[in-house]
């Protein structure tokens with residue numbers, strides 16, 4: 402059978418979600434979010450700079466987590482090709498104000514050009530972030546990665562949804578927790594997470610159920626104490642990230658009947674103080690096919706940049722990207738709820 406396109410997947414999701422929409426506008430409706438911004442005295446959301454290039458290297462992944470907003474998995478074939486990788490490197494070279502290359506996927510390490518891209522960006526003096534699922538570091542054919550990442554001083558931002566095995570395995574699949582612990586111990590042995598090593602290890606927490614994350618600082622203390630006591634694991638910091646109601650997490654919400662309750666929770670928790678820290682204000686997201694987006698979530702919803710901004714990485718133009726209006730929609734409430742949320746953890 403022919404695989405379904407992203408649009409077909411979305412169409413089915415919206416059809417199922419309609420039954421649960423009691424007080425909510427359609428998911429791609431910008432009005433409700435704009436109305437919250439307006440009430441907070443913000444007339445429009447616009448990017449003010451491009452400092453971070455966040456590149457999605459493809460949807461291929463060795464895992465199939467419940468909360469995945471990318472719909473990634475081992476059977477996905479979408480992967481960034483050499484021409485787009487070269488265009489990313491060229492963009493970094495031509496635009497010294499972009500200091501950070503943030504690599505995501507899927508499992509970004511599964512892209513055959515991953516190591517080339519990392520070394521090129523490091524030679525240009527960029528800070529490189531690898532959003533790593535940890536288990537890939539143990540997978541056959543990828544065993545060289547921990548040493549490679551350490552040798553290139555790549556920051557590792559690693560998902561570990563909970564310090565308890567049961568919760569992590571329920572979100573990421575059986576055995577994910579024990580493999581993650583093994584990978585963290587390996588990273589520690591190379592200096593990751595150790596004071597003054599220069600090798601930053603950041604952990605990421607996502608709520609297991611349809612809830613907002615707890616306070617980042619408090620949870621970081623609990624992670625530190627639990628992981629140290631149980632395994633002697635060290636890390637530098639913890640990011641709490643709100644689950645966004647898109648893609649596979651949207652499926653999960655719909656299946657469990659929690660979609661409207663979760664959206665109401667996000668909307669009620671709108672926090673105007675989080676707006677100035679939204680990642681779309683200083684980050685440009687690049688899809689596996691080179692298309693440009695305001696953020697990874699808009700990418701998954703295929704909400705491209707608004708014209709006249711360039712549409713692909715081949716046409717990158719910094720002047721046309723600053724001050725561009727951001728494409729907002731209902732899922733944006735996920736970034737502004739409570740303490741706010743983005744790829745750098747909680748905002749406020």
Ligand code: SF4
Nearest residue numbers: 462464466469507534
């Ligand atoms: S959440 Fe991360 S590790 Fe899990 S399936 Fe998605 S991309 Fe892969």
Ligand code: SF4
Nearest residue numbers: 681695696698733736
């Ligand atoms: S989802 Fe978040 S980061 Fe993306 S455009 Fe909306 S507010 Fe900005």
